Amino acid sequence: MKLKMSDIADMAHVSKSAVSLALNGKPGISEDTRQKILGIIAEQGYTPLRKSHKDIETGIGEVTFLVVTTSGVVQNNYQSLPFFNDLISALSTNVNHLQGSLRTVTIQADDLNEKIDAVARTSHHGVLVLGTDLTKKQVMLINEQLHNVVFLDTYFKEINADFVTMDNYQGAQLAARYILSKGYRDIGYFASDKLISNFNGRRRGFHDALSDAGVHITNDHFYYISPTELEPQGLKLSSYGKNLPKAIFCEDDYIALRLIKAAQKEKITVPDDVAVMGFDDIYGATLISPELSTIHVPAEQMARQALHQLQGQLESSNWNAQKTLVATTLVQRQSL
Template sequence: MTMDEIAKLAGVSKSAVSIAINGKPGIGTETRERILKIAQEHGYAPKNREEDQDSPARSITFLVFANSGIVLEQYYQQPFFRELIHHIEVRSRMSGYSLLFSSVDMGSFERDIRNLAEEKQGDGIILLGTNLDKQHIEEILARLSTPLVVLDTCFETLPVHFVQINNVMGAYQAGSHLCELGHKNIGYIASNIRMRNFDDRKQGFIAALREHGLEIEEGNEFSIAPTILSSQESLKSQLTAYLQTGRPLPTAYYCECDYIAISAIKTLTELGFRVPDDVSVVGFDNISESVIVSPELTTVHVEKERMAQLAVDLLIQSIESEPAAKHKIMVDTRFIERLSSSSPAHASLTAK
């Protein structure tokens, strides 16, 4: 019985199994008990490194600080992170390393950093930096001596390896697409939880509009939760209040991530608007759900597999032969046009 087999039986990811078996926080009590019960019933026994001193196991730890708005406790079920973890697991295994998982609560950051410093965190750490600011990473660096690569953010002045998305480029591609389709009145749906990735995306989107002589008009920017795939009452309320002013609804909306875009499509549909006949919607990330929603989502593809490969390779290089200089790697995006965007059919839209 392997961890992969336990994960299939429990209906969870391999990372959730690792968290449960290693007694780490990061999953619900019911999920943990289900995993441990299955493991016990099938006689699963994790390997003990001391059993084979001649060939010590090599491992990489995927470290997450959860419960901070964008990275949830069950982060491994969030589409973007789920795909990223899969590619990290594959690359680690190909390189002869097992992948461990460590998830700690952002609410106990200081305490958990101290605990991490006292624990063996494998041969190296890939730190998910999505929800971390510069000060957080500085504190982690000060406490941990294990080789480290930070994934999905970048702070240029810190002496650590980073692998990040070219967020400016991706949002620039999205903005250029809408302008080239002929949209003039373009709206922006932001995350109500801010992080560097979203700020960079806004910068790139605005740059594209300005190159086409456009701006996001006052009142055309909304904000909603970035981790809900269903329609959101908050967006419905904002759009309804906007329409009651008599102003025309934008003919297109750019959304800071696919979660927001899918939620926007469902909310607009409930309000009686057709996507893309009445209003175009563009997202960012290209999560698996972007081809399940109707219409299929036009979005920015993030090279998650390439990012995972680079992070693992850079970490292993650091473990086996620490390079003299740290690396800041930015991975370009690719724009994918699907069915949720088209040329504007109307100059303006009002309430149905």
């Protein structure tokens, strides 16, 4: 039986109007409630009903949102992570504005070869792929099997396909220059222990910006940590002793928030004892004290651009693949 809006409302323990507000990106509900509703929508694969046959005929139609889960960043609970919730919300809102609907299909990476053909058979109005964890080989497979496809949150310059992602290199350079402008030279780097294209771009951008200023991160100031774990257990800053850097850049906000929590637990003051900066500007960055200085990623603009490129493919047989890097911005708060 096809899910109704009332079913989603019952699952989330909210009203139907709250579900409508969440779907359309409108104010009137808390951010926690919005993320809860969107998480259930993504998990259940709910598709909003269109109001009339005319809407279906004139709109973009049913767009498939393909999520390939892995043991990396995009795991089965990916919709609980704020950045992905923001992206899903922006995609849902913009598809609705185009008089279409968004259908979510989730496949485990190990089953991709077996199930990609079924996605091709049932996707008639284009596919948006969450490519965060995808390897070059997986992207090539999807691009060969699917017609009218745009990859989000990843980028491979050597593949002739449509990509939309944040400019990770530019964002990390922005972060490095800001840290340097605050007078820091003893700088540490908390890197993801799961290497994906996004983190690789951030790593290169940060390194190059420091090198231009004659500053280098020593091996004992370069650390690896989970990119999605928020709790401080297992992270003991006191073990670094006097070797703890004065400022630390984290490859994403989850790492940064975990670092601040660990510092607070060990009575290490942020930013006086150690300054911290993140990347992504997730909702939780403003819920911690001190609030997190970070790099803002424009999920809404990424969603609009991805749909623009998908429409271009649907409307023109002469569409040339387009690779879009959306610039990021600096968010100055109190952690640095």
